[in-house]
Amino acid sequence: MKVTQISTFIENRPGRLHAACAALADRGVNIHTLSLADTAEFGILRFVLADPAAGKAALEAAGYLAKETEVVAVEVPDDAGGLADILAKADAAGLNIEYMYAFSMAAGRRAVVIIRFTDPDRAVEALSQQGVNVVAPVELLSR
Known part of the structure; x- marks a missing residue:
């Protein structure tokens, strides 16, 4: 995804x-x-x-x-600590981030962070296993 x-x-x-x-x-x-x-x-x-x-x-x-x-889009709670939680999971999985940028989907509820990982396939697998909502292109573009 x-x-x-x-x-x-x-x-x-x-x-x-x-x-x-x-x-x-x-x-x-x-x-x-x-x-x-x-x-x-x-x-x-x-x-x-x-x-x-x-x-x-x-x-x-x-x-x-x-x-x-290829980049990975992940849903992040739009509150204090939402991004830190996702980054902690990426760190725990040993994922390397090259760069990232974000946008809010519904202020105060959820945001999407676009992340360029060194290994996007591994990132999708590792984050999904940790319960992170990795947003599919169809889902991302229909929001």
Whole structure:
């Protein structure tokens, strides 16, 4: 139950973020969540999209290099300690996290954290065995 994420590099200058998002909008690709990490000269833009293949094609048609990556979406209680509990379970399983970002599904009730694990298959198995709700792509995109 992994989720496909699309990543691309964008120049760190006015209008580039808009251009990438407009490329998706022009092809009717809905963005469910995104993360932007920047440096002085460029940024890494990561998307979870309603249609990853169409999104990748749209970005490539607009001149971006786009890459698919497997990430894991986990449901987290949206309260103090919810994320710490999930991270404790990941630590107990010896899972390595490269990066993560989150969004709230219903404020004060639940959130979803998108996590890039070094070994996503092992992460899905280990977290599921510990009772963590690993969100399937269909479930994630229908919320």
